[in-house]
Amino acid sequence: MTTARWQGTVVAESEDTVVVEGNHYFPVESVRVEFLRPSDTTTVCGWKGTANYYSLDVAGHTNPDAVWYYADPKPEAEQVRGRVAFWHGVEITE
Template sequence: MKATLDGVVIAEADRDDLASIEGNWYFPPQAVREGALHESPTPYTCPWKGAAQYWNISVDGAELPDGAWSYPDLYPGAVDRVGKDFAGFVAFDRKVVVSD
């Protein structure tokens, strides 16, 4: 699967390597293009996943503030709920196109 913004590929991985959570595809960190994400200070904590790290997307002229997020340190029980360890996996804003 691919995640693209303005036609620029940001992440790419086999579907089996991703996690599908609440309507979002989470890509493993190694699937994300190097240098595409830059830390954002935006705070958010999910009641069952934990504290999120938001990311600004900036690559090849494609820009999207807070366009991605991940959960580096999952709350206990989150992995059991999803059935897969998704710590550090990256999900994208709806403006990013995720396709097969």
């Protein structure tokens, strides 16, 4: 089981993560969506495509742009479709 925690709270948990470039991509169904807040931030990866972001909001604390996903990944990154990854202090444990 792979777990993502922030502020001591489990924000995602799954036995089915995909690791790409050292990042665990969790199925969107495994994420506690009540902690996600939409962000206007986007970035572009040359081989994965355009990433969109969510901020985490846990117990009154906000972690801006701590979650990213590729809504329409390029063909070579299709394995991350429907998945999200975490950073900015989100602890990932296996």
